[in-house]
Amino acid sequence: MGWLGLDDTDSLEQGCTTFTFHLLLAGLPDAVEVLSPKLVRLWPFAQQRTRGNAAVAVELKTEDEEQLLEYLETFWSQNIAPFAGRRSESHHDSRQQYPSDPGMVWFSSERPEEAFYTASVRHEVQLSDVPPATRSWGGQGRIGATAAVCWRERQPTWEAIVWRTLERHGQNERFVCEATLHRIDHLPSTFLSRDPRKGTSFVAPRGPCPVLFGIRARDADTAQRAGTELRNAEQTEDSIGMRVFVTNQATDDHLSEPVQSTVLSTEVLNRGSTCIVTENGQWMAFEESGPIKLLAQWLRPGDVIEGNGLSPEAGVMHLEKLRLISSVPSRERPKCDKCKVRMKSMGSGQGCRCPKCKVRTNDVWNEVPRVPPYPSWVQPPHGSRRHLAKPLEW
Numbered sequence: 182m183g184w185l186g187l188d189d190t191d192s193l194e195q196g197c198t199t200f201t202f203h204l205l206l207a208g209l210p211d212a213v214e215v216l217s218p219k220l221v222r223l224w225p226f227a228q229q230r231t232r233g234n235a236a237v238a239v240e241l242k243t244e245d246e247e248q249l250l251e252y253l254e255t256f257w258s259q260n261i262a263p264f265a266g267r268r269s270e271s272h273h274d275s276r277q278q279y280p281s282d283p284g285m286v287w288f289s290s291e292r293p294e295e296a297f298y299t300a301s302v303r304h305e306v307q308l309s310d311v312p313p314a315t316r317s318w319g320g321q322g323r324i325g326a327t328a329a330v331c332w333r334e335r336q337p338t339w340e341a342i343v344w345r346t347l348e349r350h351g352q353n354e355r356f357v358c359e360a361t362l363h364r365i366d367h368l369p370s371t372f373l374s375r376d377p378r379k380g381t382s383f384v385a386p387r388g389p390c391p392v393l394f395g396i397r398a399r400d401a402d403t404a405q406r407a408g409t410e411l412r413n414a415e416q417t418e419d420s421i422g423m424r425v426f427v428t429n430q431a432t433d434d435h436l437s438e439p440v441q442s443t444v445l446s447t448e449v450l451n452r453g454s455t456c457i458v459t460e461n462g463q464w465m466a467f468e469e470s471g472p473i474k475l476l477a478q479w480l481r482p483g484d485v486i487e488g489n490g491l492s493p494e495a496g497v498m499h500l501e502k503l504r505l506i507s508s509v510p511s512r513e514r515p516k517c518d519k520c521k522v523r524m525k526s527m528g529s530g531q532g533c534r535c536p537k538c539k540v541r542t543n544d545v546w547n548e549v550p551r552v553p554p555y556p557s558w559v560q561p562p563h564g565s566r567r568h569l570a571k572p573l574e575w
Protein backbone atom coordinates (compact mmCIF):
# COMPACT_ATOMS: atom_id res chain seq x y z
CA MET A 182 0.00 0.00 0.00
CA GLY A 183 1.02 3.58 -0.42
CA TRP A 184 -0.02 7.13 -1.14
CA LEU A 185 -0.27 8.91 -4.47
CA GLY A 186 -0.54 12.70 -4.85
CA LEU A 187 -1.02 14.91 -7.91
CA ASP A 188 -1.17 18.65 -8.44
CA ASP A 189 -1.05 21.52 -10.89
CA THR A 190 -2.34 19.91 -14.02
CA ASP A 191 -4.98 22.64 -14.45
CA SER A 192 -3.33 23.99 -17.55
CA LEU A 193 -2.97 20.65 -19.30
CA GLU A 194 -4.83 19.71 -22.45
CA GLN A 195 -7.78 18.41 -20.45
CA GLY A 196 -7.47 21.27 -18.06
CA CYS A 197 -8.32 20.09 -14.59
CA THR A 198 -6.39 18.26 -11.89
CA THR A 199 -9.45 16.30 -10.75
CA PHE A 200 -10.13 15.07 -14.29
CA THR A 201 -6.53 14.00 -14.92
CA PHE A 202 -6.71 12.16 -11.59
CA HIS A 203 -9.99 10.51 -12.57
CA LEU A 204 -8.40 9.20 -15.78
CA LEU A 205 -5.35 8.01 -13.88
CA LEU A 206 -7.47 6.10 -11.34
CA ALA A 207 -9.77 4.68 -14.01
CA GLY A 208 -6.81 3.15 -15.85
CA LEU A 209 -5.05 1.56 -12.86
CA PRO A 210 -4.18 -2.15 -13.09
CA ASP A 211 -7.08 -4.32 -11.87
CA ALA A 212 -5.16 -5.60 -8.85
CA VAL A 213 -4.86 -2.10 -7.35
CA GLU A 214 -7.41 -1.25 -4.68
CA VAL A 215 -8.40 2.43 -4.68
CA LEU A 216 -9.45 3.98 -1.36
CA SER A 217 -11.38 7.26 -1.18
CA PRO A 218 -9.74 10.04 -3.18
CA LYS A 219 -8.94 13.32 -1.45
CA LEU A 220 -9.31 16.86 -2.71
CA VAL A 221 -7.27 19.38 -0.74
CA ARG A 222 -7.40 23.16 -1.02
CA LEU A 223 -4.15 24.91 -0.21
CA TRP A 224 -2.69 28.35 0.65
CA PRO A 225 -4.72 30.69 -1.53
CA PHE A 226 -1.91 33.21 -2.00
CA ALA A 227 0.62 30.70 -3.36
CA GLN A 228 2.72 32.45 -5.96
CA GLN A 229 2.30 29.75 -8.55
CA ARG A 230 -1.26 28.86 -7.78
CA THR A 231 -3.54 27.02 -10.13
CA ARG A 232 -7.13 28.16 -10.44
CA GLY A 233 -8.77 26.49 -7.49
CA ASN A 234 -5.50 25.78 -5.76
CA ALA A 235 -6.58 22.20 -5.21
CA ALA A 236 -4.45 19.10 -5.13
CA VAL A 237 -5.55 15.47 -5.03
CA ALA A 238 -4.33 12.30 -3.35
CA VAL A 239 -5.40 8.72 -2.76
CA GLU A 240 -4.35 5.67 -0.80
CA LEU A 241 -3.70 2.67 -3.04
CA LYS A 242 -3.30 -0.98 -2.07
CA THR A 243 -1.48 -3.48 -4.23
CA GLU A 244 0.64 -6.59 -3.91
CA ASP A 245 2.58 -5.57 -7.00
CA GLU A 246 4.14 -2.16 -6.46
CA GLU A 247 6.45 -2.58 -9.45
CA GLN A 248 3.48 -2.94 -11.78
CA LEU A 249 1.83 0.11 -10.23
CA LEU A 250 4.97 2.24 -10.59
CA GLU A 251 5.32 1.15 -14.19
CA TYR A 252 1.75 2.29 -14.83
CA LEU A 253 2.33 5.64 -13.09
CA GLU A 254 5.51 6.18 -15.10
CA THR A 255 3.67 5.56 -18.37
CA PHE A 256 0.67 7.68 -17.38
CA TRP A 257 2.96 10.54 -16.42
CA SER A 258 4.99 10.48 -19.61
CA GLN A 259 1.96 10.08 -21.89
CA ASN A 260 -0.71 12.22 -20.24
CA ILE A 261 1.00 14.85 -18.13
CA ALA A 262 4.62 15.52 -19.07
CA PRO A 263 3.94 16.50 -22.72
CA PHE A 264 1.64 19.32 -21.65
CA ALA A 265 3.67 20.85 -18.83
CA GLY A 266 4.56 24.47 -19.37
CA ARG A 267 1.24 25.48 -20.89
CA ARG A 268 -0.77 28.35 -19.54
CA SER A 269 -4.42 27.84 -18.78
CA GLU A 270 -6.93 29.98 -20.58
CA SER A 271 -8.93 31.18 -17.66
CA HIS A 272 -11.85 33.46 -18.32
CA HIS A 273 -12.69 34.32 -14.76
CA ASP A 274 -9.38 34.92 -13.12
CA SER A 275 -7.39 37.92 -14.17
CA ARG A 276 -4.46 37.07 -11.95
CA GLN A 277 -1.24 36.21 -13.64
CA GLN A 278 -1.26 32.62 -14.80
CA TYR A 279 1.93 30.68 -14.42
CA PRO A 280 2.70 27.95 -16.90
CA SER A 281 1.71 24.67 -15.31
CA ASP A 282 4.47 22.75 -13.61
CA PRO A 283 2.67 19.58 -12.58
CA GLY A 284 3.95 17.22 -9.95
CA MET A 285 3.16 13.68 -8.86
CA VAL A 286 4.47 11.81 -5.81
CA TRP A 287 4.34 8.22 -4.57
CA PHE A 288 4.97 7.38 -0.94
CA SER A 289 5.37 3.66 -0.45
CA SER A 290 3.95 2.30 2.84
CA GLU A 291 4.65 5.41 5.00
CA ARG A 292 3.55 8.96 4.44
CA PRO A 293 5.10 12.06 6.07
CA GLU A 294 3.67 13.82 9.13
CA GLU A 295 0.73 16.18 8.78
CA ALA A 296 2.96 19.20 9.52
CA PHE A 297 3.76 19.66 5.84
CA TYR A 298 0.06 19.84 5.01
CA THR A 299 -0.56 22.40 7.77
CA ALA A 300 2.31 24.54 6.47
CA SER A 301 1.03 24.31 2.89
CA VAL A 302 -2.46 25.43 3.80
CA ARG A 303 -1.41 28.28 6.10
CA HIS A 304 1.51 29.85 4.26
CA GLU A 305 3.80 29.75 1.30
CA VAL A 306 6.13 26.74 1.14
CA GLN A 307 9.03 26.10 -1.20
CA LEU A 308 9.83 23.10 -3.29
CA SER A 309 12.94 22.56 -1.15
CA ASP A 310 10.67 22.05 1.92
CA VAL A 311 8.90 19.05 0.40
CA PRO A 312 9.55 15.76 2.27
CA PRO A 313 11.18 13.30 -0.14
CA ALA A 314 8.89 10.74 -1.75
CA THR A 315 9.62 7.15 -2.69
CA ARG A 316 9.28 8.32 -6.27
CA SER A 317 8.35 11.71 -7.67
CA TRP A 318 7.71 13.28 -11.04
CA GLY A 319 7.66 16.88 -12.25
CA GLY A 320 8.22 20.19 -10.49
CA GLN A 321 6.34 22.79 -8.49
CA GLY A 322 3.22 20.62 -8.35
CA ARG A 323 5.02 18.24 -5.99
CA ILE A 324 4.28 20.75 -3.21
CA GLY A 325 0.50 20.41 -3.48
CA ALA A 326 0.70 16.71 -4.33
CA THR A 327 2.69 16.01 -1.15
CA ALA A 328 0.50 18.28 0.98
CA ALA A 329 -2.57 16.35 -0.19
CA VAL A 330 -0.90 13.07 0.76
CA CYS A 331 -0.02 14.45 4.22
CA TRP A 332 -3.54 15.62 5.05
CA ARG A 333 -5.26 13.65 7.86
CA GLU A 334 -8.95 14.28 7.65
CA ARG A 335 -10.49 15.11 11.01
CA GLN A 336 -13.81 16.78 10.34
CA PRO A 337 -13.78 16.65 6.56
CA THR A 338 -16.50 17.34 4.03
CA TRP A 339 -17.20 15.52 0.79
CA GLU A 340 -17.67 16.58 -2.80
CA ALA A 341 -19.11 14.50 -5.62
CA ILE A 342 -17.50 15.67 -8.84
CA VAL A 343 -18.95 14.80 -12.23
CA TRP A 344 -17.03 15.29 -15.50
CA ARG A 345 -18.46 16.10 -18.89
CA THR A 346 -18.05 13.98 -21.98
CA LEU A 347 -14.89 14.75 -23.95
CA GLU A 348 -16.66 16.47 -26.84
CA ARG A 349 -18.18 18.94 -24.36
CA HIS A 350 -14.84 19.98 -22.84
CA GLY A 351 -13.96 23.50 -23.78
CA GLN A 352 -17.60 24.61 -24.03
CA ASN A 353 -18.72 27.29 -21.67
CA GLU A 354 -22.40 26.53 -21.16
CA ARG A 355 -23.55 23.67 -19.00
CA PHE A 356 -26.81 21.81 -18.70
CA VAL A 357 -27.63 20.75 -15.16
CA CYS A 358 -31.22 19.92 -14.17
CA GLU A 359 -32.45 22.97 -12.25
CA ALA A 360 -35.32 21.24 -10.46
CA THR A 361 -33.10 18.43 -9.15
CA LEU A 362 -30.45 20.90 -8.16
CA HIS A 363 -33.02 22.90 -6.24
CA ARG A 364 -34.13 19.82 -4.30
CA ILE A 365 -30.57 18.69 -3.56
CA ASP A 366 -29.67 22.14 -2.43
CA HIS A 367 -32.30 21.97 0.29
CA LEU A 368 -31.01 18.70 1.78
CA PRO A 369 -29.74 19.42 5.29
CA SER A 370 -26.32 17.94 4.59
CA THR A 371 -25.45 19.70 1.32
CA PHE A 372 -23.83 23.10 1.38
CA LEU A 373 -22.66 25.83 -0.92
CA SER A 374 -24.35 24.21 -3.84
CA ARG A 375 -25.63 27.58 -4.83
CA ASP A 376 -25.41 31.16 -3.77
CA PRO A 377 -28.69 31.65 -1.90
CA ARG A 378 -28.72 35.42 -2.35
CA LYS A 379 -28.25 35.50 -6.08
CA GLY A 380 -30.09 32.27 -6.76
CA THR A 381 -27.31 31.38 -9.13
CA SER A 382 -25.73 28.00 -9.42
CA PHE A 383 -22.60 27.57 -7.40
CA VAL A 384 -22.10 23.90 -8.21
CA ALA A 385 -21.17 24.27 -11.86
CA PRO A 386 -17.93 26.06 -12.60
CA ARG A 387 -17.83 28.67 -15.29
CA GLY A 388 -15.64 28.34 -18.32
CA PRO A 389 -14.41 25.40 -20.33
CA CYS A 390 -13.32 23.19 -17.39
CA PRO A 391 -14.09 19.43 -17.71
CA VAL A 392 -16.05 19.49 -14.45
CA LEU A 393 -19.79 19.45 -15.07
CA PHE A 394 -20.69 20.04 -11.43
CA GLY A 395 -19.66 19.36 -7.85
CA ILE A 396 -22.03 18.64 -4.97
CA ARG A 397 -20.65 19.38 -1.53
CA ALA A 398 -21.99 17.64 1.53
CA ARG A 399 -21.20 17.06 5.18
CA ASP A 400 -21.36 13.29 4.77
CA ALA A 401 -20.12 10.92 2.08
CA ASP A 402 -23.46 9.23 1.62
CA THR A 403 -25.33 12.43 0.76
CA ALA A 404 -22.60 13.49 -1.67
CA GLN A 405 -22.84 10.10 -3.38
CA ARG A 406 -26.63 10.03 -3.56
CA ALA A 407 -27.13 13.67 -4.50
CA GLY A 408 -24.36 13.57 -7.09
CA THR A 409 -25.84 10.45 -8.67
CA GLU A 410 -29.33 11.91 -8.70
CA LEU A 411 -28.25 15.12 -10.38
CA ARG A 412 -26.03 13.25 -12.81
CA ASN A 413 -28.90 10.98 -13.86
CA ALA A 414 -31.53 13.72 -14.06
CA GLU A 415 -33.10 13.98 -17.50
CA GLN A 416 -32.15 17.58 -18.11
CA THR A 417 -28.54 17.12 -17.06
CA GLU A 418 -26.12 16.72 -19.96
CA ASP A 419 -24.21 13.45 -20.46
CA SER A 420 -21.19 12.82 -18.29
CA ILE A 421 -18.34 10.32 -18.28
CA GLY A 422 -17.68 9.76 -14.62
CA MET A 423 -18.26 10.70 -11.01
CA ARG A 424 -16.12 10.35 -7.93
CA VAL A 425 -16.77 11.36 -4.34
CA PHE A 426 -13.74 13.12 -2.87
CA VAL A 427 -13.16 13.62 0.83
CA THR A 428 -12.10 17.26 1.16
CA ASN A 429 -10.70 19.89 3.51
CA GLN A 430 -13.25 22.35 2.20
CA ALA A 431 -15.18 24.16 4.93
CA THR A 432 -12.84 22.93 7.67
CA ASP A 433 -11.09 26.21 8.60
CA ASP A 434 -7.83 24.26 8.41
CA HIS A 435 -6.18 27.37 6.97
CA LEU A 436 -6.84 29.43 10.11
CA SER A 437 -4.93 29.58 13.39
CA GLU A 438 -6.47 30.80 16.66
CA PRO A 439 -8.28 34.16 16.43
CA VAL A 440 -6.46 37.30 17.56
CA GLN A 441 -7.86 39.90 19.97
CA SER A 442 -6.82 43.51 19.57
CA THR A 443 -7.78 47.15 20.10
CA VAL A 444 -8.77 49.44 17.24
CA LEU A 445 -6.45 52.41 16.76
CA SER A 446 -8.16 53.83 13.67
CA THR A 447 -10.14 52.80 10.62
CA GLU A 448 -9.94 53.96 7.04
CA VAL A 449 -12.52 53.34 4.34
CA LEU A 450 -10.80 52.68 1.02
CA ASN A 451 -12.06 52.02 -2.49
CA ARG A 452 -15.61 50.67 -2.77
CA GLY A 453 -16.04 50.40 0.98
CA SER A 454 -13.10 48.12 1.65
CA THR A 455 -11.97 49.06 5.13
CA CYS A 456 -8.58 48.94 6.79
CA ILE A 457 -8.70 48.56 10.57
CA VAL A 458 -5.44 49.67 12.14
CA THR A 459 -5.13 47.64 15.34
CA GLU A 460 -2.49 47.15 17.98
CA ASN A 461 -1.70 43.93 16.09
CA GLY A 462 -1.25 45.31 12.59
CA GLN A 463 -3.63 46.13 9.77
CA TRP A 464 -6.77 44.07 9.38
CA MET A 465 -8.35 44.30 5.95
CA ALA A 466 -12.12 44.01 5.43
CA PHE A 467 -12.71 43.83 1.69
CA GLU A 468 -15.62 45.14 -0.30
CA GLU A 469 -17.06 41.67 -0.94
CA SER A 470 -16.82 40.63 2.72
CA GLY A 471 -20.33 41.94 3.45
CA PRO A 472 -21.01 41.96 7.21
CA ILE A 473 -17.28 42.04 8.03
CA LYS A 474 -16.91 45.24 6.03
CA LEU A 475 -20.01 46.79 7.66
CA LEU A 476 -18.81 45.93 11.16
CA ALA A 477 -15.33 47.26 10.31
CA GLN A 478 -16.80 50.57 9.17
CA TRP A 479 -18.77 50.87 12.40
CA LEU A 480 -15.68 50.53 14.62
CA ARG A 481 -14.14 53.43 16.53
CA PRO A 482 -10.72 53.83 18.15
CA GLY A 483 -10.70 52.02 21.49
CA ASP A 484 -13.10 49.26 20.45
CA VAL A 485 -11.81 45.78 21.22
CA ILE A 486 -12.27 43.19 18.47
CA GLU A 487 -11.36 39.62 17.66
CA GLY A 488 -10.49 38.57 14.14
CA ASN A 489 -9.20 35.69 12.08
CA GLY A 490 -7.87 35.38 8.57
CA LEU A 491 -4.76 34.83 6.51
CA SER A 492 -1.70 37.06 6.31
CA PRO A 493 -0.35 37.25 2.76
CA GLU A 494 2.31 39.62 4.10
CA ALA A 495 3.65 40.35 7.57
CA GLY A 496 1.53 42.81 9.58
CA VAL A 497 -1.56 42.49 7.35
CA MET A 498 -4.49 40.16 7.96
CA HIS A 499 -7.25 39.58 5.42
CA LEU A 500 -10.27 39.16 7.65
CA GLU A 501 -12.43 36.07 7.24
CA LYS A 502 -14.06 36.30 10.66
CA LEU A 503 -14.63 39.28 12.91
CA ARG A 504 -16.50 40.06 16.10
CA LEU A 505 -16.80 42.88 18.55
CA ILE A 506 -15.65 42.20 22.11
CA SER A 507 -16.37 45.63 23.60
CA SER A 508 -17.00 49.10 22.27
CA VAL A 509 -16.27 52.55 23.60
CA PRO A 510 -19.48 54.52 24.23
CA SER A 511 -20.41 57.44 22.05
CA ARG A 512 -20.97 60.84 23.71
CA GLU A 513 -23.90 63.12 23.20
CA ARG A 514 -25.23 66.32 24.77
CA PRO A 515 -28.11 65.93 27.26
CA LYS A 516 -31.67 66.89 26.33
CA CYS A 517 -33.39 69.93 27.82
CA ASP A 518 -35.61 68.72 30.71
CA LYS A 519 -38.42 71.00 29.66
CA CYS A 520 -38.40 70.90 25.86
CA LYS A 521 -36.89 67.42 25.29
CA VAL A 522 -34.67 68.78 22.54
CA ARG A 523 -30.93 68.16 22.40
CA MET A 524 -28.80 70.87 24.03
CA LYS A 525 -26.14 72.47 21.85
CA SER A 526 -22.57 73.38 22.77
CA MET A 527 -21.88 77.09 23.01
CA GLY A 528 -18.25 76.50 22.08
CA SER A 529 -15.27 75.21 23.94
CA GLY A 530 -15.77 75.58 27.72
CA GLN A 531 -18.88 77.72 27.23
CA GLY A 532 -21.43 75.15 28.37
CA CYS A 533 -24.59 74.08 26.55
CA ARG A 534 -27.82 75.81 25.68
CA CYS A 535 -31.28 74.61 24.71
CA PRO A 536 -31.92 75.85 21.18
CA LYS A 537 -35.62 76.35 22.02
CA CYS A 538 -35.95 77.85 25.53
CA LYS A 539 -32.32 79.01 25.69
CA VAL A 540 -31.78 77.54 29.18
CA ARG A 541 -28.08 76.93 29.89
CA THR A 542 -26.17 74.06 31.52
CA ASN A 543 -22.55 73.19 32.24
CA ASP A 544 -20.42 71.61 29.53
CA VAL A 545 -21.80 68.06 30.00
CA TRP A 546 -21.77 64.88 27.93
CA ASN A 547 -23.87 61.76 28.28
CA GLU A 548 -22.19 58.47 27.45
CA VAL A 549 -24.35 56.25 25.28
CA PRO A 550 -23.53 52.63 24.50
CA ARG A 551 -23.13 52.07 20.75
CA VAL A 552 -25.15 49.26 19.24
CA PRO A 553 -23.07 47.17 16.81
CA PRO A 554 -24.68 46.03 13.55
CA TYR A 555 -23.86 42.40 14.51
CA PRO A 556 -23.73 41.04 18.06
CA SER A 557 -21.38 38.13 17.36
CA TRP A 558 -19.02 36.59 14.77
CA VAL A 559 -19.58 37.52 11.15
CA GLN A 560 -18.07 36.13 7.96
CA PRO A 561 -18.41 37.01 4.26
CA PRO A 562 -21.52 35.87 2.34
CA HIS A 563 -21.44 32.36 0.80
CA GLY A 564 -20.25 33.47 -2.60
CA SER A 565 -17.27 35.41 -1.25
CA ARG A 566 -15.91 32.80 1.12
CA ARG A 567 -12.87 30.69 0.53
CA HIS A 568 -13.36 27.02 -0.25
CA LEU A 569 -11.66 26.37 3.08
CA ALA A 570 -13.93 28.59 5.19
CA LYS A 571 -16.20 26.83 7.64
CA PRO A 572 -19.70 28.33 7.92
CA LEU A 573 -20.21 29.99 11.32
CA GLU A 574 -23.47 28.13 11.91
CA TRP A 575 -21.57 24.81 12.04
Ligand SMILES: [Zn+2]
Pocket residue numbers: 517518519520521522535536537538539540
Ligand atom coordinates in the same frame (compact mmCIF):
# COMPACT_ATOMS: atom_id res chain seq x y z
ZN1 LIG B 1 -35.47 73.95 26.48
